[in-house]
Amino acid sequence: GVAIFLLFICGIGLAWMVANRAMKGVRRVTQTAKNIRHEGFHHRVQEGMEGTEIQELAVTFNNMLNRIESLIMELKDVTNNLAHDLRTPLTRIRGQAETALRVDQPNMKSYEEVIGTVVEECDRLVQMINTTLEIAQIESGIDNVDHCAVDLVDIVQKGCNVFLPLAQDKEIQLKIHCPQEPVCVLGSVPRLQRVMSNLLDNAIKFTGEGGQVDVTLKAHGTNAVLSVKDTGIGIPSNQQEHIFEKFYRAESSRSTPGSGLGLSYVKSMISSLAGNISVSSTPGQGSTFIAEIPLVKPQ
Known part of the structure; x- marks a missing residue:
């Protein structure tokens, strides 16, 4: 006991x-x-x-x-x-x-x-x-917003057609490199069109007369890879990590009209599709924006 x-x-x-x-x-x-x-x-x-x-x-x-x-x-x-x-x-x-x-x-x-x-x-x-x-x-x-299978080939071609007159006004060569077959991702057509427009607008805006903008789309592995390369003013290395922040504007671009929201929108939109976007740039030589988005089968 x-x-x-x-x-x-x-x-x-x-x-x-x-x-x-x-x-x-x-x-x-x-x-x-x-x-x-x-x-x-x-x-x-x-x-x-x-x-x-x-x-x-x-x-x-x-x-x-x-x-x-x-x-x-x-x-x-x-x-x-x-x-x-x-x-x-x-x-x-x-x-x-x-x-x-x-x-x-x-x-x-x-x-x-x-x-x-x-x-x-x-x-x-x-x-x-x-x-x-x-x-x-x-x-x-x-x-x-409802998502469906969207052909990026169509998005790229139509976007470049819209911006072609603006490029011609500055004597900029706008070159498109797209495959013949569809490259589809899951997304919203209006939003992907806006992503394309923002990237093209950014490239043409900061490229001087006689420059060149190359838009390349391809399927690589499980991703659609979209590249927009320009021969513009470029972005200093210490500012590249901030370029996708809301309202951020690189020092070299502050004299150019804009809200500082275009690339932030692109980043948010692509991230919401389980994708990512990166930038590489050399001041005085140009910038390259590369977006990767998971592929889906055409509907």
Whole structure:
């Protein structure tokens, strides 16, 4: 009887020790949550050794905090950049309106010019906001756009036909290298068309007169590989890692009109299709953007 009693006491003591160690870890998580509420997201749970489950909870909690803090920083950057980019067209709209109001005897032509400028700037604002929202929707994972098998050969050829007059205006040779057979990926036709347009627009915009842009599409292994190569101004190596960030513009491109969202859209769209995009560039010689997207069978 005494032995059973002692075993019972030992069992209670052992259970209390285990529970206390577990509760110590839970209290640590709770205290960190309270600190975050009052002092900010820089706090983390100390990852002790109170048991596998508690350690796993601490690691998971800290990973969640890291992700939240990263998202908050990204949101701040996007907000700051968006506010900066919205300020410019709004300032132009206000300036045009004030100029029109100061004219004593305005004629119809001057009013038409002011209204035309205002409409253009408003269109820019709407496009910028829509693109920002679409990127956010794609990256959030709650995108409801239907996907189907899309032939990239058709996307590339039509995109190049649209941009051919712009290339000819700058005496740029726009060359297309596509296979005869379909190269299909799972995606949205309008969005893939926009990806192609953004890459072509970027290449032609930053290539000088008499330059060349080569667009190459091929099937390689399990991927469709799209390459857009130009002989333009190029991107410095220390800026290439930022080129796909929202609103980022390389120093050499800041004098050229643009929102800084085109390549960010391309990156988000291709990533959502389980693909990837990379850039290689040499300042003064040009840039090459290579996108890889998983192949699917034609429907």
